[in-house]
Amino acid sequence: MAAGEFDLIYRYFSSLGRGPAVDLSVGDDCAILKLQPGERLATSIDTLVEAVHFPAEAFPEDLGFRAVAVAASDLAAMGAKPVAMTLALSLPEPDELWLHTFSEGLAAAVKAFDLPLVGGDTTKGPLTITVQVMGALPADKALLRSAAQVGDMLCVSGPLGDGAAGLSVVQGEWEGRWQGGAQFADYLEQRYYRPSPRLALGQQLLGSATAAIDISDGLLADAGHIAAASGVKLVIEPELIPLSAALAALKDREQALRWALSGGDDYELCFCLPSGSPVPKGCTRIGQVVAGEGVECNSSVISQAGYQHF
Amino acid sequence: MAAGEFDLIYRYFSSLGRGPAVDLSVGDDCAILKLQPGERLATSIDTLVEAVHFPAEAFPEDLGFRAVAVAASDLAAMGAKPVAMTLALSLPEPDELWLHTFSEGLAAAVKAFDLPLVGGDTTKGPLTITVQVMGALPADKALLRSAAQVGDMLCVSGPLGDGAAGLSVVQGEWEGRWQGGAQFADYLEQRYYRPSPRLALGQQLLGSATAAIDISDGLLADAGHIAAASGVKLVIEPELIPLSAALAALKDREQALRWALSGGDDYELCFCLPSGSPVPKGCTRIGQVVAGEGVECNSSVISQAGYQHF
Numbered sequence: 001m002a003a004g005e006f007d008l009i010y011r012y013f014s015s016l017g018r019g020p021a022v023d024l025s026v027g028d029d030c031a032i033l034k035l036q037p038g039e040r041l042a043t044s045i046d047t048l049v050e051a052v053h054f055p056a057e058a059f060p061e062d063l064g065f066r067a068v069a070v071a072a073s074d075l076a077a078m079g080a081k082p083v084a085m086t087l088a089l090s091l092p093e094p095d096e097l098w099l100h101t102f103s104e105g106l107a108a109a110v111k112a113f114d115l116p117l118v119g120g121d122t123t124k125g126p127l128t129i130t131v132q133v134m135g136a137l138p139a140d141k142a143l144l145r146s147a148a149q150v151g152d153m154l155c156v157s158g159p160l161g162d163g164a165a166g167l168s169v170v171q172g173e174w175e176g177r178w179q180g181g182a183q184f185a186d187y188l189e190q191r192y193y194r195p196s197p198r199l200a201l202g203q204q205l206l207g208s209a210t211a212a213i214d215i216s217d218g219l220l221a222d223a224g225h226i227a228a229a230s231g232v233k234l235v236i237e238p239e240l241i242p243l244s245a246a247l248a249a250l251k252d253r254e255q256a257l258r259w260a261l262s263g264g265d266d267y268e269l270c271f272c273l274p275s276g277s278p279v280p281k282g283c284t285r286i287g288q289v290v291a292g293e294g295v296e297c298n299s300s301v302i303s304q305a306g307y308q309h310f
Numbered sequence: 311m312a313a314g315e316f317d318l319i320y321r322y323f324s325s326l327g328r329g330p331a332v333d334l335s336v337g338d339d340c341a342i343l344k345l346q347p348g349e350r351l352a353t354s355i356d357t358l359v360e361a362v363h364f365p366a367e368a369f370p371e372d373l374g375f376r377a378v379a380v381a382a383s384d385l386a387a388m389g390a391k392p393v394a395m396t397l398a399l400s401l402p403e404p405d406e407l408w409l410h411t412f413s414e415g416l417a418a419a420v421k422a423f424d425l426p427l428v429g430g431d432t433t434k435g436p437l438t439i440t441v442q443v444m445g446a447l448p449a450d451k452a453l454l455r456s457a458a459q460v461g462d463m464l465c466v467s468g469p470l471g472d473g474a475a476g477l478s479v480v481q482g483e484w485e486g487r488w489q490g491g492a493q494f495a496d497y498l499e500q501r502y503y504r505p506s507p508r509l510a511l512g513q514q515l516l517g518s519a520t521a522a523i524d525i526s527d528g529l530l531a532d533a534g535h536i537a538a539a540s541g542v543k544l545v546i547e548p549e550l551i552p553l554s555a556a557l558a559a560l561k562d563r564e565q566a567l568r569w570a571l572s573g574g575d576d577y578e579l580c581f582c583l584p585s586g587s588p589v590p591k592g593c594t595r596i597g598q599v600v601a602g603e604g605v606e607c608n609s610s611v612i613s614q615a616g617y618q619h620f
C-alpha cells in the first residue's frame with residue numbers, strides 16, 4: 001500500500017483518536033497514553049480472518065464494529081475500563097468504498113465502547129483485522145479466571161447461543177428452523193455482528209466476582225478455562241441457561257441448547273459469585289462451583305455432541 | 311485452530327512472558343502491566359504479511375526475530391523504554407516445526423530487546439505476523455516527529471541502504487553486483503532479517519533531540535514525515551550519508567545511494583539535534599533543517615528515480 005497508506009489512515013481514522021487518556025494519537029511512531037496514578041494497564045489482542053472468523057460476504061460496516069466489540073469483550077472480562085485501541089488492517093487492495101464503510105462501523109464502536117483509535121498499521125494482504133485493546137484497572141483488583149472458590153455461584157450475563165444462531169442465519173440456514181418465520185432473523189444477525197461487550201458489568205463485578213471470562217468459544221469451553229485456572233469443577237444446570245425468545249422459538253430444542261453450550265460468539269460474561277451475593281440485574285445463575293476439575297453439565301446433548309474440550 | 315490454539319500458545323510462548331512491569335502474562339483475558347509512577351505508555355502496532363513484507367521462503371526463526379525488531383524500532387523512535395509486547399499470529403496450519411523455529415527467533419528478540427510476550431492470538435489464516443509493542447516514557451518527554459527546529463542538524467544512527475541491499479541478496483540478486491564476490495552476503499542478509507532497533511540511543515536522545523523517526527520506508531520518505539510534521543525543510547547532503555563496507559564495495563554506486571535514500575528496512579534512527587550539540591557515538595550528521603517544506607537532496611539519483619513522496 002506504501003505511499004497511499006498514510007493518506008488512507010488519516011482520511012478515515014484520524015478523527016477517532018481522541019480520549020481523556022490519549023496524550024498523542026495516530027501520526028507518530030507510537031501513540032502515548034497516560035493512566036491515572038495507581039492504575040494498571042489491561043491489554044489484549046484479537047484477530048479476525050476472512051472466511052475463518054466471518055463470512056467473506058460480510059458487510060464492512062459490521063466487520064468494523066464487530067472487530068472492536070470482540071476485542072473490547074476481553075476488557076469486560078477483566079473488569080477494565082476502556083482506554084484506547086490500535087488496529088492492524090490487511091487489505092488485498094486499498095478499496096476506498098470498503099474502507100469508508102468499514103470506518104463507519106469502527107466509528108460506531110469507538111463511540112459505543114469509549115475506545116479511541118490511537119494507532120494502526122495498514123498493509124496489503126489477505127483481509128485480516130487485528131485489534132489491540134487497552135484498558136485501566138485499579139492497582140489491587142482484576143477479574144481473573146483463577147480465583148473461583150468452591151461454593152460460589154456460576155452466572156452468565158445474558159442469553160446464550162444467539163451468536164452461533166446468528167451466524168447460522170447469516171449463512172442462510174435459518175429457513176425452516178424457526179416457527180413463525182423470519183421474525184427473529186434480524187435480531188440474531190445483530191447479535192452475531194454487533195455483540196455487546198459487558199463493559200459496565202465487568203467493572204461492577206470487580207468488587208464482587210471471584211472469577212470471570214467472556215464467552216467467545218462457547219460456555220463449556222470457556223467455563224472450562226475458569227475450572228482449569230481455579231482448580232475447581234463447574235457444574236452447569238442446562239435448564240437454567242437463559243435463552244432469547246429467538247432461541248426459545250427454535251423447533252429443534254437440542255440445537256438451541258447445543259448453540260448455547262458450545263456455539264461461541266456470544267461475548268456474554270461467565271462469572272463466579274460468592275454464595276448468597278445478589279446476582280446483578282440481567283444476569284442469571286446457571287450452576288455452582290464444587291471441588292473437582294472440569295465442567296459437568298447433565299444433559300444428553302453433551303454426550304451426543306461429543307465435545308472434545310474436556 | 312480452535313482447541314489446539316491454547317496448547318500451542320502455552321507450549322511455545324508462555325516462558326517468554328516475564329518482566330519487571332508484568333503483573334499478569336499470557337493465560338487470562340488480558341495481560342496486566344504496571345508502569346512506574348509518572349510514566350506514560352508508548353505503543354505501536356506493526357504487521358508483516360508473507361510475500362509482501364518478507365519472502366515466502368524466509369526462515370521462521372528470522373521472521374520471529376524480525377517481527378519484534380521492526381516493532382521495537384518504533385519504541386526506539388519515541389525514546390521509550392521497552393515494557394512488553396503482544397503477538398497476533400495467523401498461520402495456514404498449526405505447523406509444529408514452523409512454530410518451534412519461529413518461537414526461537416521470537417525468544418531471541420524477547421531477550422535482546424527486553425520485550426516479554428504477555429499476550430497473543432493464534433488464528434488460522436494466511437501467514438500474517440502482527441506485533442504490538444508497549445514502552446514507558448517519562449511524564450514530560452518523548453521524541454516526536456513534530457518539533458524539529460530551523461538550524462538543527464539532521465543525523466542518522468548508522469549506515470543506510472543495508473536493509474534493501476540485504477533483501478536483494480535474500481532474493482538471489484547479489485551475484486555480479488559486488489566486487490569480491492559473496493563476502494558481504496551474510497552481513498547484508500543479517501541486516502535485513504535481524505535489524506537492530508536503536509533502543510538505547512532513542513532513550514539517550516530524549517534529552518537532546520528535537521525530533522526523531524525510524525527509517526522503515528527509506529530515508530527520503532521518513533525524513534519527509536519529520537519535515538511535514540515539523541513544518542520545516544530537511545536538506546540532505548548525499549555525500550555525508552554513511553554506507554557500510556558492503557555498500558561501499560558495490561560496483562553500481564548509484565544503486566548504493568538509491569538504496570540508502572529510499573530502500574527502506576534499515577531501522578536506523580533519523581533525528582534532529584540543536585546546532586552545536588555533540589553527535590552521539592556511531593551517529594553521523596547528514597544535513598540540516600532549514601525554513602521551507604519537504605526534503606531536498608542534491609543528487610542526480612533523486613530526479614532519475616522519480617520519487618513520488620514529495
